[in-house]
Amino acid sequence: MGTSTVRSGEQIDRQSRILEAAMDLLSRHGISGVNMRAVAREAGVALGLVNYYYEDKSCLIRAALHRIDEHDLMLVEPDPDSAPDEQLRKSLRRVAGAELLTTRYLSLRLHLWALAQASEDFAQINAEAFERYLAGLATLIGNANPELSRDECRERAADIVVVQNGMWLTALLGVDKASIQRNIAHTEDIAFAPSRKKERGLGESKES
Numbered sequence: 786m787g788t789s790t791v792r793s794g795e796q797i798d799r800q801s802r803i804l805e806a807a808m809d810l811l812s813r814h815g816i817s818g819v820n821m822r823a824v825a826r827e828a829g830v831a832l833g834l835v836n837y838y839y840e841d842k843s844c845l846i847r848a849a850l851h852r853i854d855e856h857d858l859m860l861v862e863p864d865p866d867s868a869p870d871e872q873l874r875k876s877l878r879r880v881a882g883a884e885l886l887t888t889r890y891l892s893l894r895l896h897l898w899a900l901a902q903a904s905e906d907f908a909q910i911n912a913e914a915f916e917r918y919l920a921g922l923a924t925l926i927g928n929a930n931p932e933l934s935r936d937e938c939r940e941r942a943a944d945i946v947v948v949q950n951g952m953w954l955t956a957l958l959g960v961d962k963a964s965i966q967r968n969i970a971h972t973e974d975i976a977f978a979p980s981r982k983k984e985r986g987l988g989e990s991k992e993s
Contacts, residue, residue, distance in 0.1 A: 812893035854914035861921030869928040
């Protein structure tokens, strides 16, 4: 392994540590607890190194939003080794993973959502991330349910996101595991329900 490769890996590791430190502070204290000096102290690095990777606090917040976006896209990432219906079920169940239903992660999401409402720049990042997640989920729904139209897939994806976000928010209050499983089952019911157009067609056939 060459020296340049080692240095590149070290740089990525330091930058990741700095971002994780900023996200930890944000989850615990909100935006008021995030400043360059506090991030350096939390990450255990020199202040100059934080300034080297991130120009200011806004850059750190933008990076945090993009990191959450990456995590969300992983939730709807297709699994080519599974059948389409199983890919969709796996995706719907990933949102209840133990690593996501933690106070740290859920609190971080809550603070980032709030920040997105307070800044046009942050709101744009959040909106684009939401669209990517919605499109990914709609694609999984369409693959598992080919009879659905594109609009129906997006509608179902949007309904599922409402349930998922509500589950994440209420999990901060200590919602029990049985309730979470009921919410997951509800999202599966939404995703796999027959096409409304097909149901209407069957109803018309019976009447005729």
